[in-house]
Amino acid sequence: MNIERKEIANCISGCPLGIDIPNFIGDLIDDDYPSALNTIWERNPFPGITGRICTAPCEYKCIRNQLDQPVAIKQLERYISDREFEKLDTPPWDLKKQDNKSVSIGIIGAGPAGILCAHDLLRMGYRVSIYDSLPKPGGLLAFAIPSFHLPRDILFAEIQMVEKLGAKFILNCTVGKDISLTELRKRHQAVLIAIGAHKTRHSHIPGKNLVGVFNHLDFLKAFHLNKLQFPIRKSTKAIVIGGETCDSFFVARVLKRLGAEVHILFKKPKDQYDDAQIKPAYDEQVFVRFSILPTSILGVKGKICGIRCVKVEYDNEKKPKYSHPIPIQDSEFEEDCDLLCLAETRYPDIDSLGKAAQYLKTTPQNTLQVDKDSANTNIYGVFAAGEVVSGPADVITSMAQGRKSAMSIHNFINEIKPEQVSNIESHSITLHDLTDNIEGIYHIPRNQEKLLPADERKNNFSEVVIGFDETKARNEAERCVCFRLNLRKKEEW
Structure with a gap:
């Protein structure tokens, strides 16, 4: 088996959505905030959400770990998103002109995996309907995470962008009770199950x-x-x-x-x-x-x-x-x-899908069994992603599964055989790979977020974590090794 060696910025490879982190940080340093937001949006349409609740796996891969502490990437993402918040009224994406509007996709579940899949399919030009049993979209983002941790104006503004792209939300609708999976399969050319893990052991x-x-x-x-x-x-x-x-x-x-x-x-x-x-x-x-x-x-x-x-x-x-x-x-x-x-412990409620549940193959952990490469279930034209497949997971992992399922659905609709991807040996870049002058990249303390004083959060649900101001954001961005070594574009790595 041939092993292809590919070098890529550690932080990019550490991000499940593949955000071009060095470039958006460089744009921030250049005061080009619209470009920074567009760079993030290209891979992650929900930076206000992930900038608050992501587990930040990218930071574990940050080269700065080899010196002191990683760059606060999540906080910089939040800073850019919050600063450009009014831009949420006018998302920059152009829908593809290809004739996909005649193809309808049904998504069961308006949580992280479902809305990310919907976003990607809409940008490919498909019609998308999202069914959810709850009265508002967002899944556990809306109904299990308090607003002092994830403000509702941020959450619903970013989800609304999916609606502005053309998504149709059918809420207070339980698939398996109000409508069957069989009926959805008749309505839509493909269906994604993304019901999350809403049941407890x-x-x-x-x-x-x-x-x-x-x-x-x-x-x-x-x-x-x-x-x-x-x-x-x-x-x-x-x-x-x-x-x-x-x-x-x-x-x-x-x-x-x-x-x-x-x-x-x-x-x-x-x-x-x-x-x-x-x-x-x-x-x-x-x-x-x-x-x-x-x-x-x-x-x-x-x-x-x-x-x-x-x-x-x-x-x-x-x-x-x-x-x-x-x-x-x-x-x-x-x-x-x-x-x-x-x-x-949470786990997926497969039985909530009604009669269809008896035909879907499951794992011993009571999650849906899918093809690991295509996200296909054992039912033709039915896919699954998110916690219904993985069990309890962080938001960025569920979103990444939603993206993968969108591409699988696109391939299914167009009868495209996925390209064989060669195994890539990930090469983690070290400071020695980039420079012999490590002493020149001196230690700079990581900037810390402040918390709203305890006496100011009594009896209210105001956001507790206060994001970076402009000075902190710039100081933190300038800790980036890419900036220190004048390396930004991926082709320069």
Whole structure:
């Protein structure tokens, strides 16, 4: 097998959407903000969203890691998007003139994978209809991430650009209940399933069926739909049993803003969690404790009144690490509470697709089985992408799957056989590849975002993380090694 060696900027290869990061940073330094935004938009139509919630895998690949800390690429993307926010009214994309308007594509799910796929197909000239069971598009971006982390004006303005390109949103429509997958397949030349992972695996802890016990996803959806079924007062004490992700902190910080006294209990030790998530919760007077395992939920007359727990330690020799908590002798305790939230693992609700679910092949993890190269399911003309395939994932990974599925659908419609892609050995560029004068690229501290002061975010949902101002953005951009060595264009690498 021939191995082709291809050099590419580390940060570009680290971005699942392939954004030309050196060029947009160079445009920022040149004060050419429209060009910077267009460079981002060419690969990522949602920089206001990803500039806030992306896990920034590009930064792990940043050459500056070899000196000190990576360039704050995500924050620079957000800065450019926020600065040019008014441009969202007039997206720059020209739809292709090719005669694809007679071809209709149906997408089930208006989350990250679905809307990115829709965007790409619309730019290819196809007609796209997006079906979603919720009253607004965005999926868990809209109904599980609070506005203090992802402002709704940013979220819906960027999604609206997809609508301006011609997407038709059919909301409050559950495929499998209001319309069948079979009917969609008749309406559209191809269908993408991108329903995400909206179901939770129920905990086996005794007492989980008591009134006042709920899972994190049901709570966040009910809150964003204004359908909370229990009052929250200053006298309310809520306990959140922490899971593996930031969902626990989202629930706790929402409950705190609603007036409750909130405690989060995590099974694992503190060093397993990100300080960037813990600190805002601490600042907001959420009580966070670690190495605590709940053993049962206590109730009176069918309603929760408390929880029984035990402190744990770990045998670090066992693999995977922290997978086997060991109860500490005589450490059991009980704690009163009025509400209990279980942050449980999410997984796709394949059965929500109705009768079609029995014909779709699934994996042991209850995700849809697809061809890894084409995103095809086992049903002709039906594709799948996002968390319904991968299980819980970060937003940028789901978007990248949406892009891949758009190209697969395009190939399917046009009976194009995908080109055989040779295996590429990724060559991570080092500073020594670029210059012998490493001393000339001196250490420059990474610029840090500020947080809204804790007393200014009490009882409101104002955005907590304050983006860079112009001075910080420029200073951070100038940390880029490409700028320091006068290398911008990809062909110069």
